Amino acid sequence: MPKRKAAIAVGGVAALGAAAFLLPNANASQDGASGDTSAAAPKVLKASDASDLASQLQKILGDALAGSYYDSNAKQLVVNVVSGDNNVIVQAKKAGAVVRQVKNSTADLRAAAKTLKAKATVPGTAWAVDPKTDKVVVTADSTVTGAKWDRVQSTVKSLGSDMATLKKSSGKFKTFVSGGDAIFSQVQNGTVRCSLGFNVTAKDGSPAFLTAGHCGVAAKDWSDSETGQPIATVDQATFPGDGDFSLVKYNDANTQAPSEVNTGNGQTVPITQAVDATVGETVFRMGSTTGLHNGQVTGLDATVNFQSETDPNGVDTVNGLIQTNVCAEAGDSGGSLFTQDGGAVGLTSGGSGDCTAGGETFFQPVTAALQATGATLGDAGAGAGAGAGDQAGGGQQAGGDQVGGSADPSASAGDQAGAGDQSGAGDQSGAGDQSGAGDQSGATADPSATAGDQSGAGQSGAGDASGTGEQAGDNGQAGNGNQSGNSGE
Template identity: 85%
Template sequence: MSHKRMPKRKAAIAVGGVAALGAAALLLPNANASQDGAAGDASVTPKTLKASDASDLASQLQSVLGDAFAGSYYDSGSKQLVVNVVSGDDNVIVQAKKAGAVVRQVENSTAELKAAAKTLKNKATIPGTSWAVDPKTDKILVTADSTVTGAKWNRLESTVKGLGSDMATIKKSAGTFKTFVSGGDAIFSQVANGTVRCSLGFNVTASDGSPAFLTAGHCGVAAKDWSDSETGDPIATVDQATFPGEGDFSLVKYNDATTQAPSEVNVGNGQTVQITQAADATVGETVFRMGSTTGLHDGQVTGLDATVNFQSETDPNGVDTVTGLIQTNVCAEAGDSGGSLFTQDGGAVGLTSGGSGDCTNGGETFFQPVTTALQATGATLGDSGAGAGAGDQAGGDEVGGSADPSASAGDETGTGDQSGTGDESGATADPSATAADPSATAGDPSATAGDQSGTGDQSGTGANDGSSLTETH
């Protein structure tokens, strides 16, 4: 399999290849602009908001309402923010309504939900389980994958019942939780037992001013040196990595300090999304995930502050617990780990961590919040290196820039070779490709679906053996 080498001073965001048409239609062009407010008296009529504005309003109301605040979510149908309150104080309700939110009185406070999550941690930290706060139901949603059976299931079910019927719900997932090693613009590392493949998430500037990128922490723990091609020389080195524990993120610095690292995501078909800011996830909002294995997919945020218990990759009897993740129903597969989760208007939301299911049957997927990763590493979003903007990316040599409109679908087989290739990240996607055909992958379109599964196998890391919750390298 041949790989084009990216010019040394051109490094592009990890994401490219054939996009699922359903997600692409939603994402491009940027439509459904929000309104500042609904008609009528804004003091009593909920405002119509776009998701990012709803997230900002939720943060403001959390501060204003204090202990009365019990979570919030975005109603994508009405484009309104719904705020849960546990106080019957009319002043509290009036404040939230005047701000433009829909107010809903609920039973469980934030403190009570956090206490329930702590009980789950103490009594039910079992590989193949997860839990997250679901503000739509005002409960904790507990999920168990297909490996949680027998005594493990009984223990989990007993713990959930002990919390009370109004505090938590439990459901079974058909798949297994795993990390998805492989992804966005594919990045590779050679380890003792084979090749590890992950995805570049977002280009950033490290605290010392050098160009770098964020990816999944389990990728940074698995290998130190990363290349933009399977057999190429390393172009970047892990600076910091967190996994397991309080997150799943790595900061990887480019070895060449003059590397240009544009702050954008290439979503295929000659289209890019400029990444302008880090954004906190809001339950109910639509988000987009890009990965080299499965391309572009969209879905909704379903839970926040999720705890996921992966089967340990190093200890057959152990568990790798990761906290503080975003839960969604966006699909992902092996090879998507570390890839970008973002919003239509250019907000960097998450890095692909792991989950269950696939892009045929769906499932649950978890993401590391970008805001937390930036805070922990001291990095900032934005272009690194002089002239890293789109204007410097002429022709087909532009990683993430506009693709040559004359490029045909047939030309695009070179596209996938974009495991980092600056050359084509903007190549035209095959319009005949559908979401059901993710085998036309972004990271290496020359590989077949069967080849992808071999890549994602990660025998060197033990990640994708299907025995447990899987991290998505």
């Protein structure tokens, strides 16, 4: 098997316009700017440094710490403390955090979550701790009605308004099967299509990748094209329960597995480390259905109760997820959640809503998946892997006048327009005639781009994608191009 066939670039193949979000120094730390290291003034931090500081304070403050979050406007870490001990407050301030005193301790919030698990575990519900409000936020999707709604509502009410809140989601919680850089498996009911998340090195030194656990449970052997031979085999899979992740080993030990996210137009983000999510930080998600989108982390250690796909009366509960407001749709499952500076954060699990109306999306933390599988991020010593011309799984991707391929934030719309008319980046075997993510103007993560700058993205629609069948209640895997009738998971 040619090495290029397995060099699946991480994350996704749909290129979006104005990809000038790659600003490596945009949130550079300004620590020490004042020259006064003894001052108690909060430090100005980038999100990754805030996450590190939060971990340090957890060890120092212990039970006195009741969560933390990143204030992206002020670029500061805010920590909640429940102790009136001035020494605790002094230590946190000395470390460079903004300190606020709150009522609910971490133990209190965990106890509330246990009550919800015991009394309100119904399909279509989710809950996570929101350190900004110092409460557990419970979300019920559109399927939670009648007696089920009454049950959830009464449980939340019993916890008290100062401990928990309840909100309604207009969508339906589901796993987002397929998407990203497509991987395929043939099963009894048809084709399952999922997404490669991050390339890793397995514990035994072999090349592998992480993807969603519900994909690994659904099928064992995976290919980089719909009708191709398997190139990788599931080694471990967790779903439901304590996570949603799979470790899938490449069958060829010489496989080149680049540690990077492909953001389209020949642009990649090198993935250098796994990082824990911090509430309030900006994160990016890549997928072939909806392309590149960004948003904020809104909750940690989330519990999601999916409707079971095998038992009509059952529920698939997944614990320990990251909750965000980054949109996703069917076709984005397993894809990469990452930071601007190359930190691997999560694997797309599921959620509600879409990229028109918005919604909630949940991700498996990469750090937890690595710890559980014993894998590490990296290329397994195989080098940088294939370039844009050798990325398997992309199909004949018409880039269609994609403005904004440049990663240079100073480039004008005119300068960026040269990326257009990309008729396939060469030798891309796989999904076939994928004509892009479909009119995704304005999806840029660059806040300085104007509507005019964004309007040139013109990604020629979804092509002839007539859907790939029933996906956990959603019809059609957009972006699969000319692939009608695949059953999906």
